[in-house]
Amino acid sequence: LTLPPVYSSTLDAGKLASVRRVVSAGDHCRVEDARRLARTADYYNSYGPTETSVCVTHYKVDPERAYGSRIPIGRPITGTSIYLLDERLHPVPEGVAGEICVGGAGLARGYLQRDGLTAEKFVPSPFAPGERLYLTGDLGVWLPDGNLEVIGRRDNQVKIRGYRVELGEIESVLEQHPTVGETAVIVREDDFGNKRLAAYVTAAETIDVEDLKTHLRARLPEFMIPPSFAVLERMPLTANGKIDRKALAAIVENAQTSEAAVLPQTPTQQTLARIWEEVLGVPRVGIHDNLFDLGGDSILIIQIVSRAREAGLKLAPNQLFDHQTIAELADVAVSAQPAEAAEAEQLAIEGPADLAPMQAWFFVQGFADPHHFNQSVCLEVPAGEFDAEAADGATRAVLAHHDALRLTFTERDGQWTAAYAPAGTESAFDIVDLSGVPADQQNAAVRAAVDRAQTGFDLAVGPLLTVRLLRLGDGQPSRLLFVAHHLAVDGVSWRILLGDFSTAYAQIARGDEVRLPAKTTSFRAWTARLAEAAPGVAAGYWLAPVSAALLPTDLPRADGANTVASAREVTRTLDADTTAALLQDVPRAYTTEINDVLLAGLVMAFREWTGSAELLIDLEGHGRDELVDYVDTSRTAGWFTSQFPVLLRTGDDAAPGAVLKSIKEQLRGVPQRGAGFGVLRYVSRDGATIARLETRPAPEVLFNYFGQAGRVLAPELQWALAGPVGGDISPRAVRPHLLEINGMVDDGRLTITWTFSEAFHLRGTIESLAARYETALRRLVDQCRTLTTPEYTPSDFPAAGLDQKSLDALVAKLNR
Structure with missing residues (x-):
């Protein structure tokens, strides 16, 4: 008896006593149907496209064997050869999916009057000169016992949330549910262009959709769980007895679905x-x-x-x-509750304060012109849209509300101390009218005005914020310049400060009283808590011996030559598609974060340049919550940043995926996301620990990822960024690192800026290194796109106590 598998479930084995052999072909058979029929007759699960003269493999089902989600299709019959090949027609290893390609005497000559399709599907065999292979489009794997298993169709693979998903895999697992009859899974696209899985099942009794999801989650990763289910009385079929998937898509709107279950409810x-x-x-x-x-x-x-x-x-x-x-x-x-806001100090803070780790680091560096070490933001204000009175009031409100901007610093006997000054009456806002400057001199006048703002801070007096409107005249947009000393702000602070300035500006312009959101935990309270926590910070990780080679240089090293004045930049920007893949697809594929991805690519690039598998590098984090519990600094300005050294190793396997997994695990091994180093080195009073940390080799590379620029600034600001103005740091200051690499996503594209010293490196060297980095990132993207399931590392299962080799073996076993 030969029949399509769809009819197997309808056969009554008790009425088939005279049938000695059952052969099913044309589609995958359900495991339980095959085992049931194999108890009364020889049941063969066969495989063979029409283009290969029907069956080319056979497999005899063992009714006592506990199969997984599929029945194998067996081995090639006499006169037939079967290959599993990748896209380049190269054989794939055992256990790896490849396209089933058939050779032998049974191949058809081709398609009648369709020469193009014939040439596409029937290709010369790379293994037997003069013979051909038929590319079936089916995906299969070789099992350890030498049998072949079909896992789906190449054209039935889809990409959902960055993962390649085999729809047949989901269907096979659904069929293992005791109440499920037939199954089908398709892809639907919503109004926003998002692709989502939709599952269809038949059942002989009432079935709970949530029960089906629980069944799937026990066997499949989350990205393979369809958010939408439909329970049908029967599946629509094509003329040859296969499920009609086009018909399923047409009836989905009338089906019982659980799509709302994934949307917010509470x-x-x-x-x-x-x-x-x-x-x-x-x-x-x-x-x-x-x-x-x-x-x-x-x-x-x-x-x-x-x-x-x-x-x-x-x-x-x-x-x-x-x-x-x-x-x-x-x-x-x-x-x-509103009462909780009262826990933070709402009045202006005054008096002495502890230094934060980065503030202490700053003074240890001994920078030339320490008053000139700033961060700045410049906005473009359309002509005729500026209210000077509102800007002045908004600047005063921001200075009063954000205490860190009123910090002062004094030195005595080589020791620096910090204190908060009271809110003053003098304004930090000023208008610089350049409208009368001739057009050919205006750029120089703007540069001079910016330099005056950048060099005007007095650390002992404060405040550490100045706001300047540069009025250019002749209908040109003005420039609104914000300059703050780095001792008072970090990257996160700017969103808070600009948001509050915008809010206060709009309130004053409307004639309203300024009402800014309540303060969160003060910077002074945070630094005090760090000082309290310092004795309990574990030092073992940071005291481990570290050795690292110096970076290669094009020019002889000279003390004091690495100045800001000698700094130059190389900038490269990735396209939007590659950026989106780095932000979402690669982290999903490797269950990791964007910083891990960017650092993996960086280590790969440096290995090509230096020949070393190790890179000693300084990393930065926002530092706001790693060591201090029960604080909320989400609306607090200050220099919270943590900076810490990490020795990253690529290991023996230089393949992109292996490097990424290794870097991910090394970064997961850094305690408290690195925040403990600064506390131990600059806040702790443990002299022995400080002395040992001082002897660590200093990294010559700094890497910092600033996130997505378009989402950092407050959305209520309507004025566009005018670009960097430069001059933030004194040109006489000696740079702490030979190479600084800063990454930021702006307008959907990742921009990497390499800052180097022309006293040590030639521009061509850094351009080549930047190109290597871009290539490495693209290799990581290409690698993730070959994956059909997520790649895991031991840190994903901390309680299991597995190393990478053991985890890989376990995952491979579970995926069979």
């Missing part, structure tokens, strides 16, 4: 979803969508926490690392 979930959509810039967020899959990073997490507090929800940044979906996060979010 008020808390709805609030979080709205915040994620705004901050991450995605059109719709489901409650099971992963924060980092959507492009989240540590900088954006701070913004999410701040927005959540404004919406009445209290979260800590580390909670978003531990609970990466809205469904999980909503369970730990608590209501932020």
Whole structure:
């Protein structure tokens, strides 16, 4: 008896006593149907496209064997050869999926009057001169016992949320559910262009969709769980008895689905979803969508926490690392009652304060002109749209509200101390009218005005913020320049400061009283808590011996030559598609974060340049929450940054995926995301530990990823960025690193800026290194696109105690 598998479930084995052999072919058979029929007759699961004269493999089913989700199709019959090949027609190893290609005497000559299709599907055999292969389009794997298993169709592979998904894999697992009859999984596209899986099942009895999802989650990764299910009385079939998938797509709107189950249900979930959509810039967020899959990073997490507090929800940044979906996060979010704001100091802070780790680091460096070490932002103001009175009032409001901007620093006997000055009456806002300067001299006049703003701070007096309007006249847009000393701000602070300036400016312009959001934990309280926590910070990781070779240089090294004046830049920008893949696809594929991806590519590039498998590098983090619990700094300005050295190794395997997994594990091994180093080195009073840390080799490379620029600035600001103005740091200052690599995503494209000293390196050398880095990042993207399942590392399963080799073996076994 030969029949399509779809009819196997309808056969009554008790009425087939005279049947000695059953052969099914044409589609995959259900495991339980095959085992049931094999108990009363020889059951053969066969395989063979029409183009190969029907069957080319056979497999006899053992009714006592516990198969997985599929029945093998066996081995080639006599006169037939079977190959599993990759896209280049190279054989794939055992256990790796490849396209089933058939050779032998049974091949058809081709398609009647379709020469193009014939040439595409029937190709010369690379293994037997003069013979041909038929490319079936089916995907299969060789099993350890030498049998072949079909796992789906090449054209049935789809990409969902960056992963390659084999629809047949989901269908096979669904069929293992005891109440499920037939299954089909297709891909549907919503109004926003997002692709989502939709599953269809038949069942002899009432079936719970959530029960089906639980069944799948026990066997498949989350990205393979369809958000939409439909329970049908029967499957639509084509004329030859196969499931009609086009018909399924047409009837989906009338089916019973559970799509709403993935959308926000509770008020808390709805609030979080709205915040994620705004901050991450995605059109719709489901409650099971992963924060980092959507492009989240540590900088954006701070913004999410701040927005959540404004919406009445209290979260800590580390909670978003531990609970990466809205469904999980909503369970730990608590209501932020107005009374809780009173826990933070709402009045202006005055008096002495502890130095933060980076502030102490700054003074240890002994920079020339320490008053000239700033950060700046310049906005373009359309002509005729500026209210000087509102800008002056907004500047005063920001200075009064953000205490760190009123910090002062004094030196006595080589020791620097900090104190908060009271809010003064003098304004830090000024207008520089350049409208009368001749056009050919205006650029020089702007440069001079910027230099005066950059060099005008007095650390002993303060304040450490100045705002200048550069009025250019003749209908030209003006420039609104914000300059703050780095001792008072970090990258996260600018979103807060510019947002509050914008809010206060608009309120004053309307004639309203200035009302800024309540303060969060003060910078002074945070530094005090760090000092208290210092004795408990574990030092073992940081005291481990480290040795690293110096970077190669094009010119002889000379002390004091690496000045800011000698600094030059090389900038490269990736295209939007590659950037999106780096932000979302690669982190999803390797269950990791964007910083790990960027650093893996960096280590690969440096290995090509230096020939060394090791790179000693300084990294930076936002530093706001790693060591101090029960604080909320989401609306606090200050220099919270953590900077810490890490020795990264590529290992023996230089393949992109292996390097990424290795770098990910090394970074996961850094305690408290590196924040402990600065505390031990600059805040701790343990003289022995400080002395040992001082002897560590200093990294010559600094890497910093600033996140997505378009989402860091407050959305209420309507004035566009005018670009960098330069001159932030004194040209006489000696740079702490030979190479500084800064990354930022702007307008959907990743820009990497390499800063080097022309006293040590030629521009061509750095341009070549930057090109190597770009190539390495593209290799990581290409590698992730070959994966059909996520790649895991031991840190994904910390309780299991596995090393990478053991984990890889376990995952391979589970995937068979």
